[in-house]
Amino acid sequence: xxxxxxxxxxxxxxxxxxxxxxxxxxxxxxxxxxxxxxxxxxxxxxxxxxxxxxxxxxxxxxxxxxxxxxxxxxxxxxxxxxx
Amino acid sequence: xxxxxxxxxxxxxxxxxxxxxxxxxxxxxxxxxxxxxxxxxxxxxxxxxxxxxxxxxxxxxxxxxxxxxxxxxxxxxxxxxxxxxxxxxxxxxxxxxxxxxxxxxxxxxxxxxxxxxxxxxxxxxxxxxxxxxxxxxxxxxxxxxxxxxxxxxxxxxxxxxxxxxxxxxxxxxxxxxxxxxxxxxxxxxxxxxxxxxxxxxxxxxxxxxxxxxxxxxxxxxxxxxxxxxxxxxx
Numbered sequence: 156x157x158x159x160x161x162x163x164x165x166x167x168x169x170x171x172x173x174x175x176x177x178x179x180x181x182x183x184x185x186x187x188x189x190x191x192x193x194x195x196x197x198x199x200x201x202x203x204x205x206x207x208x209x210x211x212x213x214x215x216x217x218x219x220x221x222x223x224x225x226x227x228x229x230x231x232x233x234x235x236x237x238x
Numbered sequence: 239x240x241x242x243x244x245x246x247x248x249x250x251x252x253x254x255x256x257x258x259x260x261x262x263x264x265x266x267x268x269x270x271x272x273x274x275x276x277x278x279x280x281x282x283x284x285x286x287x288x289x290x291x292x293x294x295x296x297x298x299x300x301x302x303x304x305x306x307x308x309x310x311x312x313x314x315x316x317x318x319x320x321x322x323x324x325x326x327x328x329x330x331x332x333x334x335x336x337x338x339x340x341x342x343x344x345x346x347x348x349x350x351x352x353x354x355x356x357x358x359x360x361x362x363x364x365x366x367x368x369x370x371x372x373x374x375x376x377x378x379x380x381x382x383x384x385x386x387x388x389x390x391x392x393x394x395x396x397x398x399x400x401x402x403x404x405x406x407x408x409x410x411x412x413x414x415x416x417x418x419x420x421x422x423x424x425x426x427x428x429x430x431x432x433x434x435x436x437x438x439x440x441x442x443x444x445x446x447x448x449x450x451x452x453x454x455x456x457x458x459x460x461x462x463x464x465x466x467x468x469x470x471x472x
């Protein structure tokens with residue numbers, strides 16, 4: 156069994172109004188050293204595979220087919236064996 | 239022209255769309271549940287507005303995998319006219335039937351208001367009853383209508399003349415001030431390269447009678463009807 160921790164975020168070239176607004180709110184709270192902030196999504200997926208390469212291939216496919224929209228988003232993930 | 243109007247769980251504008259094409263424009267129309275796959279009786283397909291699958295993950299991302307979408311893809315591939323309104327536009331982009339993607343409005347607000355749309359081309363099946371530069375007054379109602387893509391795709395869409403509608407002021411000028419959501423180049427609606435698939439954020443079906451504030455939205459459906467009639471004659 157593997158646990159995939161998948162992070163999806165907007166590409167650097169795509170404007171992130173949500174991230175900007177959150178950064179402004181943090182600024183108002185006194186966090187005045189924030190240089191930039193990008194909002195994203197996080198998924199934890201447990202996968203019933205016992206071969207790392209097979210699990211990795213599946214996660215890659217999940218990300219490109221559904222979890223991320225390649226037009227505007229990028230993704231990365233960690234894959235760890237779990238019991 | 240028989241309109242097929244697709245209903246996903248969470249779609250909410252299907253009845254208004256049916257009213258516009260059936261009751262106002264006198265065309266047969268039927269609602270198509272998203273699990274159906276046979277749309278051979280339809281001459282045109284509408285993906286109406288709403289919040290399919292609760293907008294989970296991304297707007298339109300889950301609806302794209304509904305069984306009906308394979309039929310819509312085939313229908314579009316054969317040159318059949320398809321129009322995606324609001325959430326329908328988002329679904330078409332997610333499905334890859336139209337370029338780009340629709341992201342959160344620049345100002346993060348949900349906008350529900352009347353806008354002016356400038357028609358950029360009158361030689362398409364969606365605008366052939368209008369004139370280039372003509373303005374349509376139609377409402378928008380969305381939180382994610384900000385059309386974005388990589389600069390290469392934006393250039394291609396502009397160069398190919400795929401931009402059909404832009405947000406404008408009452409004189410037809412397009413500027414940052416007339417842009418309700420931050421959409422690239424004030425884009426409100428685009429067509430595919432072949433010209434038979436249109437996606438737009440504004441709701442033409444909600445501008446179908448003067449009683450409700452205006453009937454400009456009928457232009458798009460009437461143009462589709464006219465091109466269908468022309469196709470039968472030729």
